Amino acid sequence: MKNSITPGQISQNNLKLIYQYIYQNGPVSQQDVAYDLRLSRPTVKAKIGELETHGLIRKEGQIASDLAGRKASAYVIDPEYRFAIGVEILKKQIKLLRVDLTGRSSHRVVIDLIYENSSDYISRLCEQINNFIEELPSDRDRILGVGLSFPGLVSADAREIVYGKILDCTGLKIAEFEKHLLYPCRFLHDADAAADSEIWASPELEDFIYLNNSIHLGASMVYHRKILAGKHGFSATIEHIQIDPKGKQCYCGKRGCIETQCSLSSLLNGEEEDTFFKALREGDPVVRNRWQVCLHYLALAINDMHLLYDVDYVVGGYLAAHLVKEDIDFLYDEISRMTPFPETRDYIKISKMPKHNITIGAALPFIRGFLEGDLIE
């Protein structure tokens, strides 16, 4: 037999229901809340009062009520009530921004800082993060946490880098950062952070694989809008599937991994990505050939994964900003030659979040944690 629910739990549950309703539908009146949630007016009045007193919601204008000639106060959530910091750590730079409760980012900065696997680097990085926070107009007490995204795989508890060959940071522990940062901290695999941004921006997506095609290739597997890490954190590491045993050397030590054929670093020949795509769209035949080889291997990778996991495939990362319909058609044409099944051309999508997706995604677990938590401590 299940234990009965206590009045305290019912009260807490009503508080969360009302907050979430206002979050999704605001501005709304007390009457809207009571009617749609089937709660009594006194309960709604009391809970709205509690949320308003704590600053989670506020009145913003008035809206028409059912009663002729009368207007009711409209309530919205305060997106600034809490916020989180997202940090993307790269070989030569760090990127920082602030994300509010609606997932909106602001105050983005990019700082040159060469990665080193040393306590001195961690100390300098944290100093930059603390300076960034210091200059924000918001109160530090409102910070939910700092998410640190790495081009590496992260342990299930988000406290250790379990594979970090790109930056040579395998074994790095979050405790090293917590010595300098007075906020909850966690690591994120960059592809997972990007995929989480996509989940946030695309309510219609349910199950999908996100391809983070940037300087390096990475991927993330999403099931029922949750990222699947796998038993050892190695799920969706498609970049190291070998497609040519005699191919180019990958940073993992093997040869001919998908990374060596489809990542931006494998595509570009020293030129800037904007220069490459400008030449491509102007019809440069040499550039076009390189692009089609890259797309061929990307099609091969998508087809192999699609045979295993028949879901949507979102092509993201830096590449997303340059993709056009013709490229997606080319991918489908290539795949139609590889697959035994009649293909419906409805599952390859271009990311809706081509910009700052990793940095925003690094902050999102804290925002989600707050919205799903108890709201008022």
Ligand SMILES: [Zn+2]
């Ligand atoms: Zn590899």
